[in-house]
Amino acid sequence: MKMRRADRVVTDPAEIRGIVSRCKVCRLATQDEEGLYLIPLSFGARWEGDKLTLCFHSAGEGRKIAALRRDPRAAFEMDCDWQLTGQGDVGCSYSCLFSSVTGRGTVRFLEMAAEKTAALQTIMRQQTGKEFCFTDKMVENVTVFTLEAEACTAKANRPRG
Numbered sequence: 123m124k125m126r127r128a129d130r131v132v133t134d135p136a137e138i139r140g141i142v143s144r145c146k147v148c149r150l151a152t153q154d155e156e157g158l159y160l161i162p163l164s165f166g167a168r169w170e171g172d173k174l175t176l177c178f179h180s181a182g183e184g185r186k187i188a189a190l191r192r193d194p195r196a197a198f199e200m201d202c203d204w205q206l207t208g209q210g211d212v213g214c215s216y217s218c219l220f221s222s223v224t225g226r227g228t229v230r231f232l233e234m235a236a237e238k239t240a241a242l243q244t245i246m247r248q249q250t251g252k253e254f255c256f257t258d259k260m261v262e263n264v265t266v267f268t269l270e271a272e273a274c275t276a277k278a279n280r281p282r283g
Contacts, residue, residue: 132221132276135172141221141276145200146249147183150269152196154189154236161186165200167246174225174271177241181263194229196269203278218279225274231267238266 132138148165151158166177180187192240201222207214232238238261246254
């Protein structure tokens with residue numbers, strides 16, 4: 123799909139990684155019998171080459187988990203660098219600076235303690251910049267899943283200089 127504002131497309135992998143690293147919330151979209159469902163989640167990102175994997179943790183039940191177990195396909199969105207620009211009495215004289223990444227992929231629930239621990243460490247590194255240890259009980263009591271991004275698009279509206 124061609125992006126309407128080609129001047130805002132970000133294609134440099136290093137820039138895309140930078141955007142993802144500055145984001146703290148990832149919105150995950152799925153669908154169930156009630157319809158579309160969008161959830162803001164804390165997350166962690168890891169890269170293998172240009173391949174993005176998002177890590178999430180959750181309680182073991184609820185609408186999100188039920189929907190993802192039934193159909194593991196999901197879309198995601200994250201954004202950062204928001205700043206209102208413009209001034210005046212006309213609403214259309216305002217704009218917003220931003221950076222964002224959107225995409226879609228397939229969710230995989232992690233069952234092995236080592237995989238869950240690694241994903242939890244990725245989440246905490248993204249959120250705090252620190253390394254943490256987790257007890258067996260902590261790992262056992264949380265549902266952890268990843269989303270392997272099959273498609274990913276980045277966009278930014280930056281200050282003109």
